[in-house]
Amino acid sequence: MGYINYRKIEKKWNIKWNDDNVYKVHPDSTKKKFYCIDMFPYPSGSGLHVGHPLGYIATDITCRYKRLKGYNVLHAMGFDSFGLPAEQFAIETGQNPKKTTEENICNFNSQISRMGLCIDKSREIRTSDKEYYKWTQWIFIKLFNSWYDTEKNQARDIKDLILCFEKGGSFGINAAKDNNAADFSANDWTNFSELEKSEILMQYRLTYLSYATVNWCPKLGTVLANDEVINGVSERGGHPVEKRKMKQWMMRITAYADRLLSNLNSLDWPESLKETQKNWIGKSQGIVINFNIDNSSETIDIYTSKPETIFGVTFLCISPEHPSLQSFITNENKLKVNEYVEKTSKDSELERVSNLNQISGIFTGKYAINPANNQKIPIWIGNYVLSSYGTGVVMGVPSEDARDSELAKKYDLNFIDVLDKNTNKIINSNFLNGMSTYQANESICQYLCNLKIGKKKTNFKLRDAIFGRQRYWGEPIPIYYEDGIPKAIKESELPLELPEINNYLPTKDGTPPLGRAKEWLYKGKFKYELTTMPSWAASTWYFLRYMSPNNENHLVNSEDSSYWDQVDLYIGGSEHATGHLLYSRFWNLFLYDIGVISFAEPFKKIINQGMLQGRSSFIYRIKGENTFVSSELKNNYDVQKLHVDIKYINSDDSLNIKEFKTWRNENKDSKFIYDGKHFYCDWTIEKMSKSKYNVVNPDDIIQQFGSDVFRIYEMFLGPIQQSKPWMLNGIEGVSKFINKLWRLFYNDKGELIVSHNAATHHELHILHTMLQKVASDIDRFSYNTAISAMMICVNELTAIKCHSTHILKDLLIAVSPFAVYISQELWQQALKQNDYIVDQSYPEIKDQYLDIKVITYPITINGKLKLHMDFDSQDDNETIKQKTISEEKIKRLIKNQEIKKFIHVPGKIINIVI
Numbered sequence: 001m002g003y004i005n006y007r008k009i010e011k012k013w014n015i016k017w018n019d020d021n022v023y024k025v026h027p028d029s030t031k032k033k034f035y036c037i038d039m040f041p042y043p044s045g046s047g048l049h050v051g052h053p054l055g056y057i058a059t060d061i062t063c064r065y066k067r068l069k070g071y072n073v074l075h076a077m078g079f080d081s082f083g084l085p086a087e088q089f090a091i092e093t094g095q096n097p098k099k100t101t102e103e104n105i106c107n108f109n110s111q112i113s114r115m116g117l118c119i120d121k122s123r124e125i126r127t128s129d130k131e132y133y134k135w136t137q138w139i140f141i142k143l144f145n146s147w148y149d150t151e152k153n154q155a156r157d158i159k160d161l162i163l164c165f166e167k168g169g170s171f172g173i174n175a176a177k178d179n180n181a182a183d184f185s186a187n188d189w190t191n192f193s194e195l196e197k198s199e200i201l202m203q204y205r206l207t208y209l210s211y212a213t214v215n216w217c218p219k220l221g222t223v224l225a226n227d228e229v230i231n232g233v234s235e236r237g238g239h240p241v242e243k244r245k246m247k248q249w250m251m252r253i254t255a256y257a258d259r260l261l262s263n264l265n266s267l268d269w270p271e272s273l274k275e276t277q278k279n280w281i282g283k284s285q286g287i288v289i290n291f292n293i294d295n296s297s298e299t300i301d302i303y304t305s306k307p308e309t310i311f312g313v314t315f316l317c318i319s320p321e322h323p324s325l326q327s328f329i330t331n332e333n334k335l336k337v338n339e340y341v342e343k344t345s346k347d348s349e350l351e352r353v354s355n356l357n358q359i360s361g362i363f364t365g366k367y368a369i370n371p372a373n374n375q376k377i378p379i380w381i382g383n384y385v386l387s388s389y390g391t392g393v394v395m396g397v398p399s400e401d402a403r404d405s406e407l408a409k410k411y412d413l414n415f416i417d418v419l420d421k422n423t424n425k426i427i428n429s430n431f432l433n434g435m436s437t438y439q440a441n442e443s444i445c446q447y448l449c450n451l452k453i454g455k456k457k458t459n460f461k462l463r464d465a466i467f468g469r470q471r472y473w474g475e476p477i478p479i480y481y482e483d484g485i486p487k488a489i490k491e492s493e494l495p496l497e498l499p500e501i502n503n504y505l506p507t508k509d510g511t512p513p514l515g516r517a518k519e520w521l522y523k524g525k526f527k528y529e530l531t532t533m534p535s536w537a538a539s540t541w542y543f544l545r546y547m548s549p550n551n552e553n554h555l556v557n558s559e560d561s562s563y564w565d566q567v568d569l570y571i572g573g574s575e576h577a578t579g580h581l582l583y584s585r586f587w588n589l590f591l592y593d594i595g596v597i598s599f600a601e602p603f604k605k606i607i608n609q610g611m612l613q614g615r616s617s618f619i620y621r622i623k624g625e626n627t628f629v630s631s632e633l634k635n636n637y638d639v640q641k642l643h644v645d646i647k648y649i650n651s652d653d654s655l656n657i658k659e660f661k662t663w664r665n666e667n668k669d670s671k672f673i674y675d676g677k678h679f680y681c682d683w684t685i686e687k688m689s690k691s692k693y694n695v696v697n698p699d700d701i702i703q704q705f706g707s708d709v710f711r712i713y714e715m716f717l718g719p720i721q722q723s724k725p726w727m728l729n730g731i732e733g734v735s736k737f738i739n740k741l742w743r744l745f746y747n748d749k750g751e752l753i754v755s756h757n758a759a760t761h762h763e764l765h766i767l768h769t770m771l772q773k774v775a776s777d778i779d780r781f782s783y784n785t786a787i788s789a790m791m792i793c794v795n796e797l798t799a800i801k802c803h804s805t806h807i808l809k810d811l812l813i814a815v816s817p818f819a820v821y822i823s824q825e826l827w828q829q830a831l832k833q834n835d836y837i838v839d840q841s842y843p844e845i846k847d848q849y850l851d852i853k854v855i856t857y858p859i860t861i862n863g864k865l866k867l868h869m870d871f872d873s874q875d876d877n878e879t880i881k882q883k884t885i886s887e888e889k890i891k892r893l894i895k896n897q898e899i900k901k902f903i904h905v906p907g908k909i910i911n912i913v914i
Contacts, residue, residue: 032072038056043101059569062817078126122549141488142590143207161204169183210250212247223246223468257283273606273608313370333362353384359383382394470506472513708738745808765849800856805831901913
């Protein structure tokens, strides 16, 4: 076994681990539990690139280590298998997304298997499986049948609310509800029609129907989330997106805003991640102020957290989507204002608020009266004002707000200073002059409230989540319509299965794709809801299903959830901060409120892995021609810079022209301008992405170097939290490390060279120094430095030719979380152990071997190793010499021969020349 046949070894152990269910786990009250997951992967057609496994390998190492430390470890993997990419592929190819999704999952599973991940495959879940989405629908129904009691601060059954309405109407009920919800008496409730009662309850339900301004993509025929829109076009396909008001299913996440905010303090998450969520929730204390419209009985409400700046207001600014916008526009201004509003609707909210240079506005023609000083101020519409924040209207204070200032400068509006820049105290504000901002805030609030033109209010930036999507490949919403009233189907009737259709586009009249399923009716006569759930619905709660993946009667078994409890470690990208992680916390809190689970927060600790960046290559094409120019000549021509697939690039950054011509049809007849022998391309380091043609397939690396080398190299590139470029420069060093490890057990001829010699103090010092460092580093998630410690250990053991099983056995156990295949193979073949190394215990770290009080020297005679001897680290050269030549074995070997030279290299070796 001189040559490591890693392909044979990997195949062998994958089969054995799978056959013996080595990673299958059950609750065990005799053991401490450790629950660890990776962020839910979407099984794309392109499969994994080398950036994806970064988190998977990190969790795998920690899970294996925790198992060695005696924990009962739950580590599962599933697939977020609903979503727009599969549906778009179905539209383009006519294939059922169910078929393509299954193929993609098979490919993903194959890739994951090759990496040796310790996953309990019996717990695998797929969100497009009806037995899974049955429970996503169940959660929807529970939300639909619940309201939020702000006095008790928890969700309650909608039946309790109906009883309150029957007894005393809506008066005195503290509930999260729509802003426009009107009060009514018990008598009113009794006399309302069933449709009216339904509409009132919609104003309180935790999932409800309401009109909302959405990102509508006509080409895709669906609503898109804000993060799916970039620069006014869809992230997928680059199609134009417009703002449109549509009736949508919504989730009342705002009811949980305070708890979502306060609970962050108890979580072991990166501070940047918690800060992102705090800013997204955006809690502020302020006041709603009522401004009168000049020469009108109408009024307009604004919300501000800085009422002390009211004396610096020189205009009001309204959101282009404000529901009462038209009433604030004069007739002569309507045409140009509506043109402006139409144009603005094509921009995403992120674009509108993040770029000061893009701020724009238009005058409505009307004026408001500032209640603090009775001055007349113009009413404008501004693209930086969002209808989703406050009342959709802001006070324009150019002297204190950068966005207000940009609008004022652009359109020559007035500036009035509010603060003295030297003293930071209020000026130009009548009775507030000389006050600090805090004092002025309190005083003006009280003043406006006393006049009954102001009302204190706590506000959140967080908005209710749009839930419905005009797509096919998603969970059917379990709602049917009877006489125009939306009703939930019975829980016993779940799952509501996705019907088969032959075309995945919306119908000609704009009805969602499910409208093509003509016979798809509740009880054969009532129409179902035709929108489907968004892709985030299923990924919001999947970690709970891992606990009870096959339970037919409960979303999660109570004993399972009590045992596994919170997720102890969650590794994934920071891009999910305001989407998946926020929605997961919301649904988890709701399930906690209704008694399904016993823990309020789902994820105890989160680590955001860095991004593995790719090396992208660029080629230059002369504009309007099918001619390419070598990079050193690009300045001589008018060229376009284009990404080129890295598989056509040689190691010296030259282009393989022959292969490049086969890439696309239009390349066949391309011309190339270059001097000398080579056509060169430029390169840069950027995000690894299929669209940038810089993706590296892990299968290729594993095929060449083996899975253990791939695993270790990914972790060795740098700290898990940092982004770094994928370069193969150092992978040979990792490969040498694996080979050196192997050579501690086998020589170059493949002969087993392990011994059962007692370990020396020096060998034990090398081992235990490594054991301590590896354990400490894994606990700190510093995987790269743990690898360095293992490399140092193997190098030192190699140098002193240590082959003792007393050392190598513990060495293999420590290495096994990283090099899973080689360690198992050596465990069985070289050490003759018949069990699995993952079932062992991490070696006890003994303090007596950590402090170098004893130094073990190899003793050679005429350069040939004869034995090892221990010496006190304080011994001087003469003491070491006398102890050596007095050793009985040395005396026998030397006999009466003269010692010509005694060579002592401190800390290294002793050689006696005779």
